[in-house]
Amino acid sequence: MRLTESLFTLDKLKPLLDKKDSDSNTIQIETKKKQQTKPIAVLDIGTSKICCMIAIIDLKTNTPVEIIGQAHHASDGIRNGNVIDLKAVEYAVGSVIQTAENMARSRMNGQDLQNIFVNMPALYTKPYHFSVDVQISGQQITERDIDSAINQARHVASPKEESIIHVIPASYSVDRQTGIKVPIGMFGHHMGVDISTITASKPALQNFTTAVTANHLDVFGFCASPYASGLSCLVEDEKNLGCTVIDMGAGTSQIAVFFEGALIYTGAIPVGGQHVTNDIARGLTTSVTDAERLKILYGSTTNIGHGDHDTIDVTAVGEDDSVNTKKVPRSLLTGIIQPRIEETFELIRAKLNDEGLSQVAGRRVVLTGGASQLLGIQDLAKHVLDKQVRLGKPSVIKGLAESTGGPVFATALGMLQYAAEYVDHQATTRPASRIANLHLPDNILRKAASWFKENW
Numbered sequence: 001m002r003l004t005e006s007l008f009t010l011d012k013l014k015p016l017l018d019k020k021d022s023d024s025n026t027i028q029i030e031t032k033k034k035q036q037t038k039p040i041a042v043l044d045i046g047t048s049k050i051c052c053m054i055a056i057i058d059l060k061t062n063t064p065v066e067i068i069g070q071a072h073h074a075s076d077g078i079r080n081g082n083v084i085d086l087k088a089v090e091y092a093v094g095s096v097i098q099t100a101e102n103m104a105r106s107r108m109n110g111q112d113l114q115n116i117f118v119n120m121p122a123l124y125t126k127p128y129h130f131s132v133d134v135q136i137s138g139q140q141i142t143e144r145d146i147d148s149a150i151n152q153a154r155h156v157a158s159p160k161e162e163s164i165i166h167v168i169p170a171s172y173s174v175d176r177q178t179g180i181k182v183p184i185g186m187f188g189h190h191m192g193v194d195i196s197t198i199t200a201s202k203p204a205l206q207n208f209t210t211a212v213t214a215n216h217l218d219v220f221g222f223c224a225s226p227y228a229s230g231l232s233c234l235v236e237d238e239k240n241l242g243c244t245v246i247d248m249g250a251g252t253s254q255i256a257v258f259f260e261g262a263l264i265y266t267g268a269i270p271v272g273g274q275h276v277t278n279d280i281a282r283g284l285t286t287s288v289t290d291a292e293r294l295k296i297l298y299g300s301t302t303n304i305g306h307g308d309h310d311t312i313d314v315t316a317v318g319e320d321d322s323v324n325t326k327k328v329p330r331s332l333l334t335g336i337i338q339p340r341i342e343e344t345f346e347l348i349r350a351k352l353n354d355e356g357l358s359q360v361a362g363r364r365v366v367l368t369g370g371a372s373q374l375l376g377i378q379d380l381a382k383h384v385l386d387k388q389v390r391l392g393k394p395s396v397i398k399g400l401a402e403s404t405g406g407p408v409f410a411t412a413l414g415m416l417q418y419a420a421e422y423v424d425h426q427a428t429t430r431p432a433s434r435i436a437n438l439h440l441p442d443n444i445l446r447k448a449a450s451w452f453k454e455n456w
C-alpha cells in the first residue's frame with residue numbers, strides 16, 4: 001500500500017494526552033501526584049553493538065531527564081540485522097542489561113527492571129496507510145470512537161505473519177470538515193481517521209522477545225529503529241517540512257521518512273559499514289580487523305584532502321607483525337570505499353522511488369548511525385540523492401557518557417524519547433529478585449496496544 005498522506009506523530013498525539021489529563025479522571029491525577037518520575041530502559045540490538053540505556057523520565061513532560069545506566073558492547077549472533085545465533089544474542093543482551101542495571105541500581109530504590117523497550121530493525125517493518133470511518137450519529141465524539149477507529153485499523157492492517165508495532169492516527173475529519181487535530185468533544189455524524197500502522201514480521205519479534213525474556217524481563221514495546229533515530233536527530237521543522245533519516249549501521253542502512261510532523265515510512269536495505277570493511281579486507285588482502293582500523297583512520301569517499309602520493313601501511317592477511325606491512329596509495333582505499341557508499345545511496349534512492357516517496361520524502365536528508373562518520377559521505381549523499389544533506393547527532397541527555405554519545409547511539413537515545421512518551425504510569429520495575437515471565441510477542445503487543453488505548 002502506498003503512503004501518500006500526512007500521518008501522525010507523538011507530537012500530534014500529545015494534545016490528546018494532555019486533554020485526557022485535564023479531564024476529571026481523578027484516579028489518574030492522584031497517581032500522577034504520587035509519582036513524578038520513573039526509570040525506563042531501552043535496548044538497541046544492532047549488527048555491531050548492543051546497547052542498553054536506563055533513564056529517569058519526567059511523567060509530567062514525558063521526557064527523559066537523566067540517564068542513570070548505560071552499557072554497550074560488541075554484538076554477537078546478528079548478521080545484517082538478522083538473528084543468526086539466538087543463544088549468542090540472549091547472552092549478549094543479558095550481559096549488557098546487567099551492566100546498565102548495576103550502574104543504575106543506586107537510583108532505582110532497590111527495584112529491578114521489569115520490562116524494556118526494544119528496537120525493531122526496519123528490515124522487518126512494513127508501513128500501511130488507510131482511512132477508517134466511524135458512525136457518530138449526531139452525538140459527541142468520545143475516546144471510545146477513537147478506540148473503535150484504532151481497532152478497525154488494527155484488524156485491517158494485520159496480515160497473519162506480521163504484528164503491529166506502531167498505530168499512528170494521522171488526521172481526523174468530522175463530517176466534511178478535514179484537518180481536525182482533536183475530535184474528542186465535537187458533534188457529527190461521521191468521523192474519518194487517517195491511520196498509519198507500522199507492522200513487523202512475527203519471527204523477528206519473537207526472536208528479539210526471546211532474547212529479552214530469557215533474561216527474565218518483559219518487552220514493554222517495540223520501536224522501529226530508524227523512527228527512534230529520527231526522534232533523536234531531527235528538529236521539529238525537519239519533521240514538519242518533510243525529511244528522510246538514514247541510519248547507516250554496520251549491517252543495514254535504515255530509512256525513516258517524516259512528513260507534516262509525522263512518521264510515514266520505515267524501511268531498510270541490508271547494506272552497511274561492515275560491507276565497506278569487507279570490501280577493504282578483500283581489496284587490500286588484509287584482515288577484517290585491520291580493514292576496520294584502516295577505514296576508521298584513513299577511510300574517505302573522496303581523494304580531496306589528501307595528496308596523490310599519500311600512502312598507508314597495510315598488513316597482509318595472516319601476518320601480524322608490523323615488519324610485514326606494505327605501503328599502499330591512500331587513493332586505493334578511497335577507490336574501494338567510494339563505489340560501495342555510492343551504491344548504498346543509489347539503492348536507497350531506488351527504494352524511495354519504488355515506494356512512491358521521492359516527493360513527500362522532502363528535500364532534506366539527515367545521515368546518522370556509525371557508518372555516517374565516514375569522511376566525505378555528506379557530499380556523496382548530496383550528489384546521489386540530489387537533496388540537502390546534514391549529519392545528524394542525537395540530542396544529549398543529562399548523564400550521557402562520552403562513550404555512549406554520537407551517531408552510533410542515535411537509535412538508543414531516540415528510543416528513550418519514544419519510551420518516555422509511551423510509558424506513562426505503568427510499572428517498569430518490580431521489587432528486587434526476578435521472576436521469569438515468558439510472554440509471546442502477541443501478548444506483549446496486545447498489552448502495549450491495550451495500554452495505548454487506555455491512555456489515549
Ligand SMILES: Nc1ncnc2c1ncn2[C@@H]1O[C@H](COP(=O)(O)OP(=O)(O)OP(=O)(O)O)[C@@H](O)[C@H]1O
Nearest residue numbers: 046047048049249250251252273274369370371373
Ligand atoms: N569513524 C568512523 N568512520 C567510518 N565508519 C565508522 C566509524 N565509526 C564507526 N563506523 C562504522 O559504523 C558501523 C557501526 O555503526 P552502528 O553502531 O550504528 O551499527 P549497528 O547499530 O550495530 O548496526 P545495524 O543498525 O546495521 O544493525 C560499523 O560498520 C563501523 O565500522
Ligand SMILES: [Mg+2]
Nearest residue numbers: 046047249411
Ligand atoms: Mg543500528
